[in-house]
Amino acid sequence: MDQSKKGKCPVMHGANTETSRSVTKWWPKSLKLEILHQHDRKSNPLDEDFNYAEEFKKLDYDALKKDLHQFMTDSQDWWPADWGHYGGLMIRMAWHAAGTYRVADGRGGANTGNQRFAPINSWPDNANLDKARRLLWPIKKKYGNKISWADLIILAGNVAYESMGFKTFGFAGGREDIWHPEQDIDWGSEKEWLAETKNRYKNDQDRESLDNPLAAVQMGLIYVNPEGVDGNPDPLKTAQDVRTTFKRMAMNDEETVALTAGGHTVGKTHGHGDAEKLGEAPEGADVYEQGLGWSNPGGKGNAEDTVTSGIEGAWTTEPDKWDNGYFEMLFNHEWELKKSPAGAWQWEPVDIKEEDKPRDAHRPGKRQNPIMTDADMAMIKDPEYRKISERFRKDPEYFNEVFARAWFKLTHRDLGPKDRYLGPEVPGEDLIWQDPVPKPDYTLSDSEIEDLKKDLLNSGLSQSELITTAWDSARTFRKSDYRGGANGARIRLAPQKDWEGNEPERLNKVLNKLNDIQSGLSKKVSIADLIVLGGSAAVEQAAKKGGVDIKVPFTPGRGDATDDMTDAESFEYLEPVHDGYRNWLKKTYDVKPEELMLDHTQLLGLTAPEMTVLTGGMRVLDTNHGGTKHGVFTDREGALTNDFFVNLTDMKFKWQPAGSNLYKVIDRKSGDTVWTATRVDLVFGSNSILRAYSEFYAQDDNKERFVKDFVKAWVKVMNADRFDV
16 A cells, blocks of 8 residues: 555544543543553453462473573573573563562552553663563463463562572562553652652752652652762762662661662673664554664664663673672772763772673673672762671671562562462561461351351440441551551551551550450450451441341451561551541641542552442441541431432532531522531532442432442452452
8 A cells, every 4th residue: 555645544633642632631630530440351351260379370380490590591682691691681670570669558569560561661760671571471472371471570580590599588479460551650740751859859958858659769760870869979879869769668778788789799781882872662662663662773782782771881790690799899999980881970990800800791702890880889888888788798698698588578578468479489487578467266157257246236336436447457458569458457556556547545445345355255256357347247237227138248267466477667658647438637638638539449459439339338327537527418327328429419409618628518498508528528429420420329229239339348348458268
């Protein structure tokens, strides 16, 4: 076909590309509910009954590892391996997949295989990792659905270390792939890659003031700029950024030094060419590039002419072997600033013997100067980092142990509790960052469960107290990294017992009563089970008051964690500072309350209809924080009815602002104020999508459907952290 003979476009021009207009482009302040729908079944090619854990169990794990070991030294002409070994590249791929994790919201990390998609696949810091995944494709093709991309990426990094002589701490599978980019992750507000760091700091002089929940210091980086802050070398200032960003990944100083050194003991950086001449990143490359980016027109375009970070060189004398060479190189030389062939700042030794220089990665007989990044220099310039580095240098075995554990933590942190771990190399040791919970040694019959319900309902605790305690215990769950939830009953422990959002005085009253009930039982049921069962029994009672007899499903088996099993500092990040379901804000925020609620809802793994039905139910159940009456659109408090939706959609009422985040609900006829409401309440009537759900539940023929859907969503939240169910 002669492409020069162009006719009128047969489709709406730009409708499927960047020029298309959506609701949010016309009305940018519209509530964006897409984050609750983003991993819809329609995007997933696997059958609905596909069970990854079962498929993984069919995997010939030993054969896969053998193939990976062989792969490491099977250099391909289209992308030759440095020193004939792909280990450094595979480690970087695994590291950068896991390294996007941050503790503030549990998002990022290796758990979903998100590195395959934009924007992460095209971040400047991920340059040429598209080649790493493409090199791995034959292995993924061979083993198919029995190994996810997410698991394969991390396992490739593990095997890379093993093939270079390092003994890893272990490996666990269980990561399930997503099939399109995650839309819910705030990577920063910058409009350009590697914009100056001041864009994400409240105070540029205070490097701990990095905006939450961000961990990387610039858009498009995993951690810090290797050339220095904003590309300006200053190891002491870089040390501040390193400390902040690694802390936001739940790493302490010792783990930080170990990971930096262990990551740079093998492999090299690439900057032998002009970075300005590189082609587009994968997401912007033309179709003939077939998903590969950063094409290099200079020289071979690969091998010795590869350009990635712009820094050029290896850190150690033998970068294809695991040893203690990193610290020996770092401490045994004076270092000076130089520019790489690509024009990037790097540190090189002032004086070094020829035999101590690393061999050129592709040209036999040549040796090149080793290099250090600004972050490497921080390991000896920062006083605390230097102390740790000196110990690691003197005690290589200790370094090996710390690094092995830190690498395992880095690559498994977002996988969740050990209940989710799969495979023959799962370590037996329980690690505190895995939030261990003891397994109960009892079972409960249906009759025993019914007897416990009666005890709980007759305990003197109110229906509202039982429901709110169960909700507060379960609402901490984050599907992003599978932390939190009701299992473990950590609401009894510091720091959760003292959180303002948990109403400590009310909570203490409930826990004391539950302890009394537990002490009188012949079978010591866990407090965690009693908390959930109490809430469920109260929901059943409330449904009966509303005219619907329904049984709330309950599965026992939760354990009670102890203080020794709880990393209290780490749990601080799970503290709720808002809860739209209980109509509470700790203080006024720049973000609208309804947007905060969407974020919480997405972390809970709930859909928009589930958010809607839970909110309507929680309001009429009188569960607002502090007992406020905002949004309690009913004269039958405590009965599980659809009154919230009936009255929200009734045009006999009008709504008027009455202060910051407060509104009056006024009877049009009498002019009387009937109720008060917040933005979170009214958004279910103002947003067109949420109003459609509200109208659905307000229908006369959906009164019972409302109760059934509420119970289903309630049980989903209560069991969100039950990976054994």
